[in-house]
Amino acid sequence: MLNQLKAIIQYLLPKQLLTVIFGWLAKKQLGKVTTWMIMGFCKLYKVDLSEAKINDVKAFKTFNDFFSRELNEDARPVDAGDSVVVMPADGVISQFGTIQDTQLLQAKGHFYSLESLLACHPDMIKFFKNGLYATTYLSPKNYHRFHMPCDGILREMIYVPGSLFSVNKATTESIPNIFARNERVICLFETELGPMAQILVGATIVGSIEVPWEGIITPPREGIMKRWTYDNEIKLTKGQDMGCFKLGSTVITLFASNAIEFDSHLKVGNIARMGQKLADRI
Known part of the structure; x- marks a missing residue:
């Protein structure tokens, strides 16, 4: 109630x-x-x-x-294991698992689709169909920079306008399709694991989403979708800073099918610490 x-x-x-x-x-x-x-x-x-x-x-x-404060260099050691994929942000693991065809679990009783999350981008939908995902919720108290879970080359970035619902536990359990309704920035990377996407979801009071290669993506909020494509000029390493929220929100990380296996100790509700093990490369 x-x-x-x-x-x-x-x-x-x-x-x-x-x-x-x-x-x-x-x-x-x-x-x-x-x-x-x-x-x-x-x-x-x-x-x-x-x-x-x-x-x-x-x-x-x-x-x-x-x-958007930075942490001391030794505050978040990055697991250096060759096969290890790390958590991209501090926060809470709100959901993770396998994408069922194109359906992702938002919260108990609520699913949303790759089509809606990825703004009907046909190639990305194909990349991540039956893939894997992890959703990290950043509360107001958390460190609000997000990082790379593995090495990657940025290929494409899309800004999708949308609403600005809060994305805390109460709203994700009550408001259908919230991640696909909210404003977001989709970053598609080429990695040794195959395609990997980091989706940066805006929310109420999130004044800005910022990435180092383009600066502030939002605002302004012009209500139109924007797209950037890249060759080989932006290469990021595991654990590298890839931007910040100017208040709490959510990072959704997508992997292709059979690319990774989540850590056996991972559970919904676990505290996430950037740089700690999220999964192993298969």
């Missing part, structure tokens, strides 16, 4: 307006006001800054600087 009430509130909220307002506020240098915002946020969500390169809240000029 409570989840249903939260879902109704999500439908009624002016999500785009709230996101625009918060995005504007988060990039402003407001001195003590910025510091108070960060201190309040850290207290509310129990944010741990001890592992961050900058751990003094007064040193952040904007809220976005705080939210």
Whole structure:
């Protein structure tokens, strides 16, 4: 009942307006006001800054600087095993498993399709049909940069406009097709495992999704799909930083069929730590 009430509130909220307002506020240098915002946020969500390169809240000029903070180099050791695929972000493993034909599990009783998630891209649908997926939810308290689970060459990136529903546990259990309805950035890589995709899902108050090779992808929110293609100029290694959210959201990682085998200890609800083992290459 409570989840249903939260879902109704999500439908009624002016999500785009709230996101625009918060995005504007988060990039402003407001001195003590910025510091108070960060201190309040850290207290509310129990944010741990001890592992961050900058751990003094007064040193952040904007809220976005705080939210896109980097960690100390030794904070997230990357499993160097040749066959190991690592977790792309800190957060919680909300779902993982095999794609049933083209159906992915969002939450108990809720499925969504590759067609809707990948904006009907025919090649990508073919690549990942009957493949594997892992969904990592980043809560507000988490480190909000996302990384490569394996070595790869970027081939294509697509921005898909959409809604900005919150993607926490309550809403994913209540709002159908939420990941395919929300704004997202799809990054397709060529890897030794075959094709691999990282899908960066926006949400309410996520002021920005940013990647180093193109900068800020959203905003602006123009309501149109955008596509970039690449040759061999963008090569990323396992564990390498590939961008950030300017507030919490979700990363969905897709693999081709028979490319990996998930770690035997992995369970839904596990805490995810970037760089730790997610799966083994087959």
